[in-house]
Amino acid sequence: MSADRELDAAKITDPAMRAAYRRCRALNAEHGRTFYLATRLLPPDRRPAVHALYGFARWVDDIVDEVDDGRTAAQRAAELTAVEGLLEQGLRTGASDNPVISALLDTSGRYGIPRAHFEDFMSSMRMDLTVTDYPTWDDLARYVHGSAAVIGLQVLPVLGTTVPRAEAEPAAADLGVAFQLTNFLRDVGEDLDRGRVYLPADELAASGVDRDLLVWSRRTGRADQRVRDALAAQVARARRAYRAAEPGLRVLDPRSRPCVATAFRLYGRILDLVERADYDVLSRRVAVSQGRRLVVALPALARAAFAH
Structure with missing residues (x-):
């Protein structure tokens, strides 16, 4: 379905606002392959x-992750501060000249998403x-x-629930955490x-792992049993979150269930691939293949069509 048909379905009619949402859709399509596929299953x-x-x-x-594009840390900090200023102004006034923030504000207003998020x-x-x-x-x-x-928690109001939103929020937060731990x-x-390690240092140390060992494994491409043990413990934590x-x-x-269930399965599959690679994620990056994404998504697409 085209972006225009989606915007029509959402009753977004203002030309500038439609352009703002198209910009966000393009960002999703460009950067979030698995996530974008899952969103195709939404109404x-x-x-x-x-x-x-x-x-x-x-x-x-x-802004914070692209560290090899020539910008200094000070420049990235300044960019982030500028975005914070635009966001704060937009939340205060309800409008923004920036297209991404404009679409965000419109969505926040439509679905009652708390600014604290x-x-x-x-x-x-x-x-x-x-x-x-x-x-x-x-x-x-x-x-x-x-x-x-x-x-x-931001996405939950958009998805909708069959129970009061507050009852569904803990699980929604847990799913966000599960996806993040999988990404880590x-x-x-x-x-x-x-230059970052998103793994608890004390838990790494319990397996005899520190930053120096991780750097060595990354540089040499050689696996180490201590690293395997430490990563296995983190996979177990991610599975608990799921x-x-x-x-x-x-x-x-x-x-909305087919969309979220598909994302749930595809992200969970990444953990399977980490285990299948014997936790060797320092010399390569595991990823769910396009074929596997389609195998998971196509049945969900049929269920989504029926649910609509």
Whole structure:
């Protein structure tokens, strides 16, 4: 379905606002292959809102994550501060000249998304400018709340629920955390290249692992049993988060369940691939193949069509 048909379904008629949502949709299509595929399973009228939420998150994440594009840390910090200013002004006035923030504000107003979720997200993104290690899980959990749990909470009103929203929020937050922990495991090598370790240092140390060993494994491409053991423990934590989130699938609006269930299965598949690679994620990046994504998505697409 074209972007125009989605916008028509969502009753977004203002030309400037339609252009803003198209920009967010393009960001989603460009950067989030698995996530974008899953959004195709949503009812058309809800897709623009998810694109707006993802587009904003992707934009901000790129500011702090693209560390090899010639910008200094000070320049990235200044860009993030500028976005924070635009967001604050938009939340205060209800409007913005920036297309991504304009679409975000429109979505927030339509679905009653609390501004605190966006503020918490920005706080975690600012941590990425200066924090490179997390001593304990509690330290990392504070980051993950803003970088992932609140994303689940932002999207939940768009998805809709069969129970009061508050009852579904814990599982939505858990699913955001599960997806984030999966990304940490998939991207541990790339994050290390950026100077970051999103794994609790004390838990790594329990397996005899420190940053130096991770750097050595990344540089040499050689696996180490201590690293395998440490990553296996983190895979187990991610699987616990998926188990905590799974009951939440049943209380989503039936029209949204195929989308979330597909994302649930595809992201969970990444953990399977990490295990199948014997936890060797420092010399390569595991990814779900396009064929596998389609195998999972096509039955869900049929269910989604029936639910509509």
